[in-house]
Amino acid sequence: MAENRKSTLVLVAERAGVSIASVSRVLNGLPASVSVTERVQRAAEELGYVADATARSLKVGKTEQIALAVADVGNPVYVAMMHEISRVVTDAGYRLVVSSTGSDPDEQITLLSSLNRGYADGLILSPLRVTEPLIDQLGSSRLPIVVIGSLPADVELDSVRADSAAGMGLAIKHLAKHGRARIAFINGPVDTVPGAARLSGYTSAMHKRGMAMHGDLQVNADDFTFAAGLTATTTLLDQATPDAIVCANDLLAVAALKVMLKRGLKVPEDIALVGMDDTDIAELTTPSITSVNLGSIKRARTAAKLLIRRLADPDAPVKRVVIEPKLTVRESSVVTHDATETKRASAPPSSATAGHAEGGGAR
Amino acid sequence: MAENRKSTLVLVAERAGVSIASVSRVLNGLPASVSVTERVQRAAEELGYVADATARSLKVGKTEQIALAVADVGNPVYVAMMHEISRVVTDAGYRLVVSSTGSDPDEQITLLSSLNRGYADGLILSPLRVTEPLIDQLGSSRLPIVVIGSLPADVELDSVRADSAAGMGLAIKHLAKHGRARIAFINGPVDTVPGAARLSGYTSAMHKRGMAMHGDLQVNADDFTFAAGLTATTTLLDQATPDAIVCANDLLAVAALKVMLKRGLKVPEDIALVGMDDTDIAELTTPSITSVNLGSIKRARTAAKLLIRRLADPDAPVKRVVIEPKLTVRESSVVTHDATETKRASAPPSSATAGHAEGGGAR
């Protein structure tokens, strides 16, 4: 069937004995006589013809490509989102071009201007940090952009964001209900959008419940990564004795868990742990990690659909969607009363861990 | 600077008072008089002009896009590879189009024929299963393809693969050296390329060392996933009593660890554990998991460079690269003598960052 040489409309037309216009019509499903239709289809089949995307794009003014820019590819939550976006976008007949920018806004600005080269019909952007210049550039873009994340109210762009504050609320409510009193918070960098949102969520949630909130209970990792989480957790445990820890994402939570286990602390008995994003890795660990589901998949899907909608209807009203969080309870935050199974490495609370163990009486 | 309307060569030419040919020349760095050069650059700057990628592609016959198709986006090793490919490809001035096909060869065949639409200059493909039709399609593709994985010797394509067999050898040698005698193997589906390779690596390595190899010691997970790993491990532990387990990838290993801990088995004391791929998740767990580094990052980088090379020189001789494996030893396979059993609660603070074998890099 498929010839190896590249074949064009003209080739097919010659072989079918018709004009190129007829070929184009048949292949695009426009009305044509049975005889022509049949001859064209056979010729096309024999030549393994497929319309050239580039030429078509030039003519039609659409590339059928959607660009995606995510800040941090090392983070499983972005991977999950990308995966979902890929699905939706592909189903709608678009290809996905991934432009992995770092968390640096400048890179994203560069990307935005390169978008004007017209290799994509639209962009989905999930910026970690939002600066003035970035916003300007966003506003003056020639083609549709959907932002995943928070944006100043005056920016006229479709967007979808998580409600981090509500999410923190869920986490803290859950921990409080289970008797935790000294709830620590390991955040990522506060100069990021999620970092800022989650911090304010923490303080307001703690405040609302009238819970103790020593500065010692709050540390910021340099980054939303496992490595940064190890350091941050060490710092935290050296300066405070929490009976629960909430982490700004799952990677930080996994790191916190690692450090705690290393120190012989029992999770959740000594310290309860809650992560955020509810990614796959939260259930890989032992104990598995309770995590706030910020609707990453749903946000991804919504963003993709929002963009596709706007591509179909450029004048549609701007939409700003907020996805509500849910809490996925796993082993790391709830002490199971029934002790059928022998717990692993039953390190007895010795004087070495004094100050950490007990105290909270969360038993 | 940037106007909001799309500007074309003609616009720039008018504004600069020259012909469109001159504009094109200046912008492509071809010789031109100082005065013209200067006027054109200023005009282009003022209009925020950037050459349209589609039109350029049509004319030049290159899209500056590279397509990537990986089988399983849920697997961290593919994510890591994609990330690396993205880097290399971007540095070389290409955009990356990700086509997430499933593990189904038919989808990949569909993809291959769609590639003939010419939206990309080349393809990097990492198939999980290789069937006859897929090979045929690969061979008759009009544009360059680099395959990550094994391929029949008569297929004339650039490729780069891991040496799974040697990798299994490393794992088993390591375990044997540490006194393990009943080494079990949890594989993924055997009808996949890596599944088959790793199984034959296991049997030959065990055979070579004259080690016991009851059928009970070998199980196949339905998939290379965490969930499938849970089931497979349960099956294994119900039917045999190994003193070590090797898993065909890290996800399976993490699952195995989870099941073992649940059953009160101590790792590595009771059972040593070794994974494969050496992805980030291998160091997230407690204990962290020893893993065979199959050079995923290196394979990815090599594949990308191979494709770029071929794009530059279509007549270059076909290259088949094999990446040698290394073993990254972590906690799950070696019993530490100093902290045996009882008192590991008094771990020093610095232990948080201790024991990090080089490898995946937890970013």
Added chain:
DNA sequence: CTGTTAGCGCCTTCAG
């Protein structure tokens, strides 16, 4: 219903 034709925006000989 079908063929002819005019571009989409750009690059690149070919004259001048």
Added chain:
DNA sequence: CTGAAGGCGCTAACAG
């Protein structure tokens, strides 16, 4: 060194 003109492969009027 610069301008005019011819396509790249395709679609969408416009005639026939």
